[in-house]
Structure formats: structure tokens, C-alpha cells
Amino acid sequence: MTIHVINPNSLVAVTQGLDDAVAPMRALSPVAIETHTLPDGPPGIETEAHIAQVVAPLLQRAQALQDDASAYVIACYSDPGLAAMREAFVQPVVGIGEAAVLTAMRMGQRFGVISILETSVPRHMRALAAMGVTDRCAGDMALGLTVAELADASRTTARLREVGAALKKTCGAEMLILGCAGMAHYRSGLERDLGLPVIDPCQAATAMAIGAVALTRSTHGDGS
Amino acid sequence: MTIHVINPNSLVAVTQGLDDAVAPMRALSPVAIETHTLPDGPPGIETEAHIAQVVAPLLQRAQALQDDASAYVIACYSDPGLAAMREAFVQPVVGIGEAAVLTAMRMGQRFGVISILETSVPRHMRALAAMGVTDRCAGDMALGLTVAELADASRTTARLREVGAALKKTCGAEMLILGCAGMAHYRSGLERDLGLPVIDPCQAATAMAIGAVALTRSTHGDGS
Amino acid sequence: MTIHVINPNSLVAVTQGLDDAVAPMRALSPVAIETHTLPDGPPGIETEAHIAQVVAPLLQRAQALQDDASAYVIACYSDPGLAAMREAFVQPVVGIGEAAVLTAMRMGQRFGVISILETSVPRHMRALAAMGVTDRCAGDMALGLTVAELADASRTTARLREVGAALKKTCGAEMLILGCAGMAHYRSGLERDLGLPVIDPCQAATAMAIGAVALTRSTHGDGS
Amino acid sequence: MTIHVINPNSLVAVTQGLDDAVAPMRALSPVAIETHTLPDGPPGIETEAHIAQVVAPLLQRAQALQDDASAYVIACYSDPGLAAMREAFVQPVVGIGEAAVLTAMRMGQRFGVISILETSVPRHMRALAAMGVTDRCAGDMALGLTVAELADASRTTARLREVGAALKKTCGAEMLILGCAGMAHYRSGLERDLGLPVIDPCQAATAMAIGAVALTRSTHGDGS
């Protein structure tokens, strides 16, 4: 059986980053962990139209993987198709945005979110509201970097530190969530620099899927 | 390394029930799972005074277990000592009350809670408020059975079904949480009877601890 | 210029019902009101997969209508594609679910929602939470009728009255929202029977679009 | 039939400003739009005592206008007499404060409010709380200008821009509400300067009244 981590965009490089992020978890998981690219997805999920558009291919791919699926992880912070996947499959479905928030909630009272783009912040606020946990969010701030600047790791590192420090100091965030799927390699450095726990949503979601598999399989074993 | 599940009361029979509940998870966990009784605890945790009184022995016991501890589970639905444990230990600490709620939150929108005693309901409402998730709770209803009646499994089963059905039908609960540590053996039967997911808090918490261990150990591996 | 009311399912009969519901508003609108069927939509929008699946054809249809569009109304209570439409078009986009709620909020403190299916209630609760207005909802109850029973107008009328009376009496609803696009013909009878305002979401949304057109066109006239 | 927009203070110049603000809407309204001054009101509504004191003359004036009233708009951001007017009249009654908020809520997730005076902010926060929409407000900041400074249009423009920019950048406001009845002439300039939608509450309320008239009259036509 397998936890299937599906990157809903079409970029293999992004999937490779996800795979690197979750690789150390393989030794700690009762089942295999596989990462997948969605070739029918857009090259990046940037608009509400993209979020809707990936749902059908995501469902199809999950359907194809169902025979050996223990759980699914949807590896985009906007959690595209989360409700549709839960409706369609009996297996646990974990969205990385929701999982990051639930993980932060067992670590302290209020978390901060570092977004890539200003335009993501309202969407995040709406998702937190839908979860009913707005009061647990100390703040959500965007890096506000161009694509070129994001490609520059030292520029990105500096800006992550700057935004993270503001969330800690000005907003009172006790831990930080990286509000995007592809930033895991910055996680430990940022955690060390700021002296705060930093949560990569893919890692948090995959870990939650490991727990969910343990729960589901063991309670199925008690007769349910 | 080990996940230590600590029953903060002094009854070995209760610990045995917990052990039975989490036993099937051992095969799915990357680390050992051990259950412990707290001999210095009261025979049951029924009052706010009990909740406070178990904190010091709980901290001591956890301290004694620290060398091989991967995570701790506090196996009482009131989550006694949760904040104190988190302050004292770097390992993940999971309270079964909080864990049950966070688990329900990844399954649907609104959960119901089945309490043993009427007097627990206000405490549960306060805990949900402190978590900021009041709106995710469809209702919390008590069995209202005497100790003698609770000892009668068929009476208890009937009453669980009655209260669970009311939470489903009247309150719109999409899944149910057993609001007490010792009811796991009723879980699968109730789930089948009501056609709703039923969450045992000890199982949910231990599963969450498995995920937390996977997250902590793998991200420590990336240099943090 | 025109307010385009788009039924995102493929049933012409449903669109005809919408057209009947909004027809009296044509004499009161500064611009034309046209209703449209989405032939690429499913025959009904019943699942989360349906909600996602209609977004792309909805965007395409709206694009084709853009030249004379003053505003768009998405005529499904689940507001499929609302965020995507707002992102894509400068014109006001009104979702009938959101519009019904905002309309109720200018009439009194707490509204009730009558859903067709039990399974819609959690989705409605999540949408209200995302809007941040959970506390304005007194309750959401489902008719729980089969398709055959829904086809029986007297059966449906009786059940609407029953559920509406419960929302009024037990939950304290001051007005009711029909939680579905196709019930407008029951509106005035139910209002009369219960002595409460009853809001048809398509009518409320089209009226809100009329207001939105008045606002947009007049403020564009002031130089913005 | 007529939408009656009542300025509850006694200054004809303020009413003239309101009339200018809503004038372009006349061509887009199914009914006439008339603005009125309340000679028995205070010259400005600045205190809680003023808010209470205008209710009786407002009700009297509305009573006198009732024969041809399609809807009423109360043109003060504090919405004086809103509940009393709704209780007394069958016609829709729109408060400009409430209407501005409901209008912002169909445009995005979180709005900012620009207040004239620091002392208005707590009143606004209480009104938002009463509406149950506190979480939709990104922030409320005051211009903090003296009466003399407010009379200086270029000083006021500069300060509006400054406060609006802070609400956008620091608080994450996606659109702005002018938290006062007499600022409509600054609206389009501010919108252009900041690149955010800016809502004048009188315009938003009158537009909402146009929609409400369309809804009321058309649904009365269906037999209710």
C-alpha cells in the first residue's frame, strides 16, 4: 500500500522538490510514499481557474492509483479538489494547506503564514475562515518577490527571514507556515535563523497522512 | 525510540483498555508504543482539581521516560498538563482531546461529541473555544448514565446509539468523537450502527503522534 | 448591456424556471436580463466534482458574453466558479448563495436555510464560515425528500412548510433562504404560510446585480 | 415611486453632496431618487446622543414620505435609527454603513475602513461585531484631521492616500470603505491612486436600495 503525493501542476521539477522534501519520511512510514506529477495540470497553480481546472485530472489520477492507495496528499497549498477527493474516495485525503494549519495548531496558539504573492493572502484568509480558525492565525504576509528574485536563493532566503521576523515580532506568531509547496529546502535554515518552528506544508501533510494511515488501518482492524 | 502513552489516572484496567485500543497501531508505527499508568494520579479524573493535580506527576513520569521518548500522548480527554508538557519537552506532546478534534477537522466540517457526564460539557466547550474551533462543533451531548449503568455494556451501547443519532440528526454532526478515554471498544459498533465515522480519542492521538514522530525525525534529518 | 444569469447545469427546464423567477425584474432593471444554460455542465450540480467541473465552461461562456455584459449571476446555490469569475472579469459577479445571505443580512439578525439534501448542509456551513457569517445563521435543515417526492408539488410544499416552521420556531430564524436554485415558485406561498420573509436566491442575486450595475456604471461616470 | 435618501443632519450642503454622489444613479434606477435634509437633526452626527436624537424626526420624516416610498436610505455612516426604521416600515431600509460593508463583502475577502475621527473607530468595530463580520475587516484607521484640515482638499486627499495605503499594505485590505457620508468626491481619485476599489457608502447604499426595490416589487408581483 502507498501514500500517493500528487503535485497538481505539470512541472516535474516541482515534483522532484516534493520528493526530496518527503524522502526522509519513507523510513518512518508504514507504507510506501510515492510522488506524482499531473501532466494535465497547468505549469503552476496561480489562479482560481487553475484551482478548479486541476480537479478533474486529479480525480482521474487518484482513481487510477486507487488499488494500492492508503492515502492521498494534494501537494498544492490551495488544496485544490480537497472536498471533491474526500467525496470520491474512502481513503484519507490530506490537503497540504489544511494539514499545515492543523499541524501548527498542535504546537502553540498562533501561527504566521509566509505567502509568495500578495494575491494569495485573501485566498488564505478565506480558507482559514472556512476552517473556522481565523483567530489562530497571527498574520499572513507575502514575500512579494518577482519570479526572477525567487530564483535567487540568497535573495529569497533574506526575504523569508525578513518576513518571518516581522510575523514573529509584530504579529506574535509562535511558529511559521511556508504558504507554498516548493519551499521545503529553506525550512531548516529559516527555523534556525528565527528561533521558531517552521512548517513545510508537504512534510506536514505527508506526516499527517502517515498518522491517518495508522489510524485507518488499525481501526479497520477492530471490525469497523 | 518510543511513543509513550500515559494514562494520568491510577487504574491499571484503564491503561489496559488504552493498550488494547492502540495495539493494532504498533505494526504501523516507526517506533514502539508503550502505555503507562500514573500511580500517583487519582483513580479517575473527574474534577478540575484532579486535572491540576496530575500535572506534576505527569511531568515527572515524562521526565523519567525522556531518554527514549519520541513523543508523548496524554490519555485523558481533558488534556491535563498539555501546555506544561509542551513547555517542558522538545518532543511532540499530543493531548487526546485536542487530537480528536484536529482529526475530525480533516474529515468534514462539523463533529459531534459524546460526553459521559453533563458536567463535562462546559469544560469541553471551553476547550473548543480556547482552540478557536467552536464553530466546527455541531453539538456535545452527555450519556447521563450512572456508574452502574455504564458498567452495563448493552445499556451503554444503546445510549451511545441514541445520543449519537441525536447528534447526527438534530445537530448535523458529520462524525462523532467519543469524549472520554475508555470507550474505544464501542467505536466500531457505533460507527456501523450510525453510518458515521466515530473517533476514539486515544487512537486518534496515537496516530497523530506517529505522524508527529515522522515529521520531527525526518525534518531533524534535514539539518534543523 | 445585459445582466447574464448563467445556469451552470445543462437542463433547459431549470433555466426556464430561473427565467420565470427573474422575469418580473426585467421591468425594474436598467439593463436587459438574459438567462443561459450551460450545455457542457452536468444535468445537475450535486457533487464537489460537479462544482469544479463547471468552472471552465462557465468562464468560457462568460467570456463569450463579455462584450455586452454588465454583470454575471451564477445560478447555483453552491456558487461554483465565483472566485474564478471575479478574478477573470471586471464586471460584478454575483453568486446566488452569497447573494441570498447578504440579502438576508439587511433584513434582520439571523436567517434559516432550507436545503434540499442533507449532504448539502456541511457545504453550506463551510461557505458561511468562509464568509465569516456563521453567527448570522440560525440553522440549516434539509427537506430530505427523494427525487420522486420533490416532483410532487403538494408533498414538497408540505415539507417546506414543516422545515421552515422548525427553523422559525426551534432555531429562531427571522427569515428563510431557499437553499437551491429551482424553488422560486414555492417562495410566496411559503412566505404567506409562515409569516416570514422567504428569499429565493436567484431573485436576490439578480436584484443585487441590478444594484451592482447601478453602482458600477454611475461611479465609472464620476471618473474612476 | 421613490427611493428616499435622508441625510439625518440639518446641513443642506451635506445633502447637496449626497445628491451629487447619487445623481448618476438616477438614470439607472427604476424609480426616482430624492435626497432630503432633516431640519430637526443636529448640524452633524458626532456623538451617541446625536445618533439617538435623530431617530424620532427620521421616523416622522419617513412617515410623511411613505405614500410614494419604494425604499429608504439613511445617509449617515453610523446607521442611526436603522432598526427602528425597519420595525416601522414595510419598505426596504438601507443604512449606508451596513450597505458599504455588504457591498465590500461581494468584492473580496477583507476590506479596510477609513474613518474621519479616532473616536469613530470603536463605534465601527462594535457595528461590525453586531453584524458578525469582524473577521472581514482588515483594519479601520482614522484620518485624524482637524475640521480646518478637512476643509483643505489637497491636505485631505494626501491623508486619504496615506491611510488607504497603510490599510492596503500593512493590513491587507483588498478594497476600502469611506467611513463617512460626505467623501464621495474623493472616491474615484483615491481608487485610481491606490489601485484598489473604493466604496462610497451613500452610493453603495443607494445602489443596494435600487436592487432591493427590484427584488421587493418583482416578488410582490408573484403573489406574496
Place this chain on the structure above:
Amino acid sequence: MTIHVINPNSLVAVTQGLDDAVAPMRALSPVAIETHTLPDGPPGIETEAHIAQVVAPLLQRAQALQDDASAYVIACYSDPGLAAMREAFVQPVVGIGEAAVLTAMRMGQRFGVISILETSVPRHMRALAAMGVTDRCAGDMALGLTVAELADASRTTARLREVGAALKKTCGAEMLILGCAGMAHYRSGLERDLGLPVIDPCQAATAMAIGAVALTRSTHGDGS
């Protein structure tokens, strides 16, 4: 110095009832307690127009009493003029509705409210929302008795018991608030019958005023 308890309606009999309710507190107060009728008020405060209309005479009366006023209590559950009084006077001003809620909040987690009329419930819900404490209210139910029935003490007693029992049992109220100024004489009987604390709002408010006087006068004594 004196705590002035002002009944904002014109009925001397109501004031007499208030005086009886607070009489036992005189021996426990550091200052005198006087009750007052507002001859310019309506015979009862039943509508939103009444609530607004009493503000001006209330302010005048309070002004006339100011020389020896230690605190004011506004003795109507709708708290008419509370904000205006606080704005006008440096002395503490206590509204009986707000005071009853704040008193319940130091007794347990969730209170129930017994209203006289169905039409008061939405107003109460709005006031609780404005206070930001909606989640502390387990329910608000109306007696729904006619004036004639209310005049019948045994009929009223029975109905209070019935509604109170429903708030306790169905809603989980831990204590009850009598949501009207003139029911104090039913308080102790209801408390005994239901086994729950029952709060009369005039008594709670006057007691809070005693505390407020102690706070104000002693802290003025420290140089503030």
C-alpha cells in the same frame, strides 16, 4: 454619593419592583442606592423607537442627578442609551443587559436567556454579537405569553420553569438570565426549581455598580 438606578419607562410600579429587587443591596453598598422613574419615557420599552426615544430624557435626568452620582444603572434589558451615557458622564454607567451577561461570564461557560417576547430575541442576539460573546450564549428562548397570561403569576412561574428547563437540558445552559427588568421576584423560586443559578439583570447591574464605585473611588484615591 449615590448609585442612581433609572427605570427608563414611566411606570412607577415597575420602578417599585426594581427598588424591591435592589433593596437588600443597600446594606452592602458603600453609597446610597436610589431608584428613579423616567416620566417622559413610554409606559414600556417595546420597540426600537422606544429605545431611541428614551435616550434624551435619560441623559437629562442623569445630568440633573450628576452632583451626587457615583454610578448610573440603566434599568432596561435593551440597555437604551448605554453608549450615549458613557460618552456623557465620567461616572461608571452600567446597562442591566450587559451587566447580566458579564455576571454570567464569571460563573461558567454558557448561559441561557429567558426573553418575554419572541421579538426580543433577535435584538438580544445582536447585542451579544456586538459584545463579541455570542459563543457564550447557549440559547435565548421566549416565554411567548400574552400580557394577560403574564399577569397570572402561577402561569408565568410554570412557563419560566418550562423554558428554563429547556435551556438547561436542550441547550446546555449552566445558568439563566432573566431577559427583562421586572422579573426579580421570580428569581429565587426558579433557581430552586431548576437547580441552576438565575440572574436578575437589575440585581446583577446594581451589584456591578457597587463594584465599579469601589474601583473608581479607590483608584482615584491613588492619584489618577
Place this chain on the structure above:
Amino acid sequence: MTIHVINPNSLVAVTQGLDDAVAPMRALSPVAIETHTLPDGPPGIETEAHIAQVVAPLLQRAQALQDDASAYVIACYSDPGLAAMREAFVQPVVGIGEAAVLTAMRMGQRFGVISILETSVPRHMRALAAMGVTDRCAGDMALGLTVAELADASRTTARLREVGAALKKTCGAEMLILGCAGMAHYRSGLERDLGLPVIDPCQAATAMAIGAVALTRSTHGDGS
């Protein structure tokens, strides 16, 4: 009869400060006010473990004082043992943290909290959430001074003024709460400097206890 104000730490100097803070209230109280040190408590309450650890000795001390107790005040801002004390005693039990918040709530809409340590802020946010009043808090900021700096009164005064001014200006706080038991001597100066009401929690709590005693004793006198 007596109001017993119990300092749950072991420092007599702290108790002396409390006694000074409440001394002027003695002349305004219907019963005596006594302050007590808890010799079995830690020298200061700084951790969650301390909060739990003082509960048992607090209950014992309160038990010993019960014969002449009219009310209890727990004089630590974290309100240790508040629920346990309420469960154990029929007398009113007032926690100074809760009392400060309830006192602020009758003065205006949003209060600010000045904490000593950054690490207290999350605990305060959780307590406010548990009370369901998060939206009434404009902000909670820490002095962030070392113990040595706190011992320097002019340094502390300057920092209180700085943090208080930020809460007023940036967060919109209408009044301030000193989020610690031992700062009463700074209260009136800070109030004067900032032009805002400043609440010392021990004074607020003792005043609330005076009111609670008045309420309890007078309503016991009516037969309950």
C-alpha cells in the same frame, strides 16, 4: 465575613504590593478584605507547571479560610485554579485576569494588554479565546524587559508608556490592562500619561468581588 485575596506565589513582598493596591477599597467594601501569601507556591508563577502546581495549595488555603469567606480573589494574571476553585466553593471566586477583561468590557469596545514577558502573550491569547472574547482585544504586547530592567522603576515607566502608546495608536486600544499582578503602582501615572483608562487586575478583581458579595448576599436574602 471577608474577601480573601490570595497571592499564589510565596513572596510576601508581592502580597504587600497587592495589599497596598487594594487598601483604599477597604473603606468601600461591605466586608473585610484580607490578602494572603501562599508559602507552598513558587516564588513567582512563570511556567505552565507553576500554574498547575499552585492549585492544590490554593484549594487547601481557601478551604482553611472558608468559614469567614465571602469571596475569593486569585491574585495571579494567569488565573491558576480558577475552575477548580469554582468547582470547590459556593462563594464567588474571581480570577484577576478574567476580572480585568470583564471590567474593560464595560468601559468600551477594545482593550489592550501589556504583558511583562513575550512568552505570556500566547497564554493570554488562549485565555481570551477560552472566554470567547478574542475580538474585544485590540492587542497584547510585552514589555520585554529583563528582571534587572524591571527593577528600575524609571526604565519600566518609560517602557510601559511606550508599549501603551503603541497599543493605543497602532492597535486602537481604548483602555489598557496591566497583564500582571504586581504593577498597580504604575497604574495612575500611566493613565495620566496616555490619556486612557488603565486597569490594574487586582484592583478590578477585588472591586468585582465586592460587587459579587453584594449580589450573593442580597439575593440569598430573597430566599434563594
